[in-house]
Amino acid sequence: MITSVKEKDFISTVHEWLENIIEKIGVENQIISYLKLFVFLVVLVLVVWITYRLGQKILIKVFKNLISKTSTKFDDFLLEHKLPDQIARIIPLNIVISLVPLIFYDFTQVIPAVNTLLDIYTIVLGIYIFRSVLRSIRDYLKTKDSFKDKPIDSYVQVMVIVLYFVAGLLIFTTLTGRSVLAFFTTLGAASAILILVFKDTILGFVASIQVTINDMVRIGDWITMDKYGADGDVIEISLTTVKVQNFDKTITTIPTYNLISDSFKNWRGMTSAGGRRIKRAIRIKISTIKYLSDEDIHRLKKVSLISDYLNTKKTEIEQNNSERNIDRSVLINGRNLTNIGVFRVYIDEYLKSNPNLHTGMTMIVRQLEPQDDGLPLEIYTFTNDVKWKNYENIMADIFDHIFAAVSYFDLEVFESPASSDFRSMLSKINA
Structure with missing residues (x-):
């Protein structure tokens, strides 16, 4: 958005300068505007790419220096899940936002649509940044003995779902210009369809909470569930499934909801008692x-x-x-x-x-x-x-x-x- 007369004058001066150069080449007046747009887009792409690559290298170097000076593994996981890479996109994004009035000076009718797309990209980028942080927290907690047997994946998946829901809400309001209340009104009308579509996710979410609160299953527990042919150690507990590595090294996937609706045997008591x-x-x-x-x-x-x-x-x-x-x-x-x-x-x-x-x-x-x-x-x-x-x-x-x-x-x-x-x-x- 142009916020001052000086910016307007600067943009007009740049366009006049470029237009004079193009006219000297002998280009027809009908395509001068399109040629200017093409030139600005090419320059923008180069600037964005160079800025992104420089920012990426600088941030990765900063993170690696930080990793070498700290004893915690949390920053290792931040680097592994490409947080510096996501943050490095912020500066190019701001450059694009600030240059939209300059680039589309002759096509002002498309500026609102471009700004809307940039707003959506900003929301998506925010999702990727928060998701990288959440996954880093998940992997870091898994290295701690007190959390090794906890269903960390389930908690993270719930938070990611909430994050996606908030992002979807923001994108909806950005695209439609309608209020949040209108979104929930539409959501209420479509709730029956949503419940049907996301039935397994909803059941898994409720089951995951019950499994955790009642301490029914932990990662590392030996469980037997004849209905699914499961007889081995629990290696993963997610929002919708529990993975069991059987003693023959095969993997059995059990819906989380079935752990509370069906019968299964957990051998943890035997292990903790010290007698078989x-x-x-x-x-x-x-x-x-x-x-x-x-x-x-x-x-x-x-x-x-x-x-x-x-x-x-x-x-x-x-x-x-x-x-x-x-x-x-x-x-x-x-x-x-x-x-x-x-x-x-x-x-x-x-x-x-x-x-x-x-x-x-x-x-x-x-x-x-x-x-x-x-x-x-x-x-x-x-x-x-x-x-x-x-x-x-x-x-x-x-x-x-x-x-x-x-x-x-x-x-x-x-x-x-x-x-x-x-x-x-x-x-x-x-x-």
């Missing part, structure tokens, strides 16, 4: 369960983990049977030890002596209801190492030992007959 559960049973062949004779007890006393138990229990049982005058010629009379009972005590003592199990958590060896495939003897305990590989190794070592120990108690593990068993049986019949 083992819940597995071996199935004992029921026909091998029996009472222990004196010879059996004498043999099993050599097993160090249960020798004290057998001595104490045998004395207790003999005293009880003696007081009740029990006929001991038949083992079923009175109280007696069984191989399955002693085996259960052995497993319990073995688990207590295992340094890889968590002594502060539940540790039980229990019988479950007998099934067609035997008597389940379940081990329910917790390892003191929650890492998957270590957990699997500890559990395998325990059951390796238990399966090998079964035969010492004259017990057998139930297993379905294999084809070799049938062939062996048939060969004995035919022999």
